[in-house]
Amino acid sequence: MIALVDCNNFYASCERVFSPSLKNKPVVVLSNNDGCVIARSNEAKELGVEMGTPAFMLADKFEKEKIYVFSSNYTLYGSLSNRVMKTLSSFTPDIEVYSIDEAFLDFTRMVDKNLFTYGVQIKKTVQQYVGIPVSIGIAPTKTLAKMANRFAKKKCKNIGVYMVESSTEIAELLAATEIGDVWGIGSQHKRKLLLNGIRTAADFIQMNPEWVRKNLTVVGQRLLNELKGVPSITWETAPPPKKVICTSRSFGQLLCNKEDIANAVANYANKCAVKLRKQRSCANIVHVFIQTNTHRTQDKQYYRSINIQLPVASNSSNEIICYTLKGLSKIYRSGYNYKKAGVIVMDIVPEKQVQFGLFDTFNRSRDKKLMESFDQINTNYGSDLVRFAAQGYNKRWKLKQERLSPCYTTRLKDVYVIRN
């Protein structure tokens, strides 16, 4: 049996942990640049705030309904996520952290244990230790556990735990789940399946596997097995190394100056390099892109990207920034209002398997030592203390974050002081 533990309205719940006055109040969290809604408390959902709606369209509603609105504070959410995962790990070593707010727990080794009661205990403990409410679904496969989790959230809010084991229980769950609500069925597949008369998950498992394979690829076939109770999605104990690493952002305002964009992409390039070093990999290709705001129909539109092949795979901030800026020079055209840019490093290989170049003139051993010190200082004393000149100091490209909450758990000056 597998459990899926999912934090309820995670970002909104995080904002509440250190602001108890927000309890039972509608809370909304916005995406980067305070763009659109990405998390809502139950109260906000009840007021009709939809996921993904641009914030400017809701400004009146926020005010009228007294909704508490926050910019996203990923430092806080990441920190609380770690606490949740650590708490979950104390219940079983077989844990797969699936996303910032979800984890699968493998209960196969828990023989002679009442798993439902165990689930209730897990939920209570996370609430007590971290202050985050979770829902738990328990079932024979990951996909069924996801489905049971939805049920726990919707149908048994009070307990927050739902378990299916017997074939009757599974059949009930399948029949009660609409096809579009199945994990792995997005809007396109939903449309296709509805056209073929498939309304629920129960209808889906009656389908001819060959038809599924042809129309929904092997991914659909895997899904079919999972719903039939045959585990077909692999268990990832440790996160596999990333094959692509991307850092991209919309700017806080439109930019038309090449210098500003160069500052931005240099910062993104550095972030990519830091992520590469963290997973002990190097990239062979640096991809840079810039684009205008597609929503502004009055503006001339421009999108361009470029791939740059590195002579030797690298994870040096120094080198990656340098090639990124070369790429930018090739694709940048003046006379446009730019909204977004990004750097993607690709063709990633383990650090120890880098093919050295015969004509390489870059002093790699020296640079490696420099990067080690760079990371050490930034890890210990703040992530942007040591910087490259190309990263600049002007903040014109920076995110708009007008409603940011404090970093209660990660910044000393934001930690609450308790007076006696």
Added chain:
DNA sequence: TCTGGGGTCCTAGGACCC
């Protein structure tokens, strides 16, 4: 004024090789 960011997997089709 204002519309997120970061990933993965799969397939089709073209280029190229013998």
Added chain:
DNA sequence: TCTGGGGTCCTAGGACCC
């Protein structure tokens, strides 16, 4: 009329997830 067969690699694009 008729135009090999089998393979690899790469890219673009679609679909999905949180």
